[in-house]
Amino acid sequence: MPFSRPFALPDPASIHPITLPDGTPHTGTVHLASVLDHPCIEAGAWSYASDFDPPPPDGWTARLAPYLFPFSQEGLRIGRFCQIAHGVRFITASANHATAGISSFPFMVHDPATMTDAQPDRRDTVIGHDVWLGYGALVLPGARIGNGAIIGAGAVVRGTVPDYAVVTGNPATVVRMRFDAAQVARLNALAWWDWPADLIARARPALEADDLDALAALAP
Structure with missing residues (x-):
């Protein structure tokens, strides 16, 4: 369904990606790339975290990854368009x-x-693109979460989470796949998260409507 007004993604360099109806920024939500200034962290554009008791901008690293130090031997890599809820921690x-x-x-x-x-442990923790980590999820050392995965509230994640899987529980286990194998392969090939911002904005109806054919028709 077409939108009645133009839509544009927020500036990925801004700190606060959400503007409330009264025009003020929602200070409890931040673009990760704008606040995680750490030599061991990579965060992709438009990925954000929310907290009901948000730290100052320079406190988000310690809030989300409290054991990751500047001299640490591992890395934390977070893809584009990830959504991180209150209480999520990367151990x-x-x-x-x-x-x-x-x-x-x-x-x-x-x-x-x-x-x-x-x-003794130097494994990286890797989060794919378009991953939703629910309230209070705990991501353990060396976890690798695939593109499009959904991590349930309170889940304790270790090992590998497949692309587009929904996982819950402790230890987190796959409860269902969001798409079949052919659709997952097609989505990964399209890699919409790497498209230009204006094209992603145009693709919003297809992304929200679960219309893979419409999304593919827009591919650059």
């Missing part, structure tokens, strides 16, 4: 302790000379 690999010895106590962390070598 990255720096949080893990060595368990091969008698004790799991991290002695090396308490010695400045060895602190930066005290990371």
Whole structure:
């Protein structure tokens, strides 16, 4: 259905992507790329996080990924158009302790000379494009979440989540697939999240209507 007025995506460089009906910004929602200033984090355009008690702009890294330090050996990569609800946490690999010895106590962390070598787990955490992480979801070290996945509220995610899967629970398990295998392959090939902003705006009706043929007809 055509829109009665022009639609444009918000400026991806802005901090607050949502403007309320009275014209004021919704300060509880931020564009991740504009607030996550960290050498170990990559966040794609238009991905956002929301919080009912939002930190200041420079506090979002510690809120979302509290164990990721500037000297960490792993990375957190978040694709485009992801949606992160209140309470979501990324527990990255720096949080893990060595368990091969008698004790799991991290002695090396308490010695400045060895602190930066005290990371037994260096797996990246990777979130695909157009992923919705629900309220309070916990993403564990090394998790890889596919494009278009939906992570249920309170889910504890480890391992690999397939593209366009819906997962819930602890440990998170697939409860259903959003599309069949052929449709998933077609969506990944279209990669609409990489299109120019004006074309994505034009594709909004197809994206909201679950009209894959209409989306494909707009592909550049």
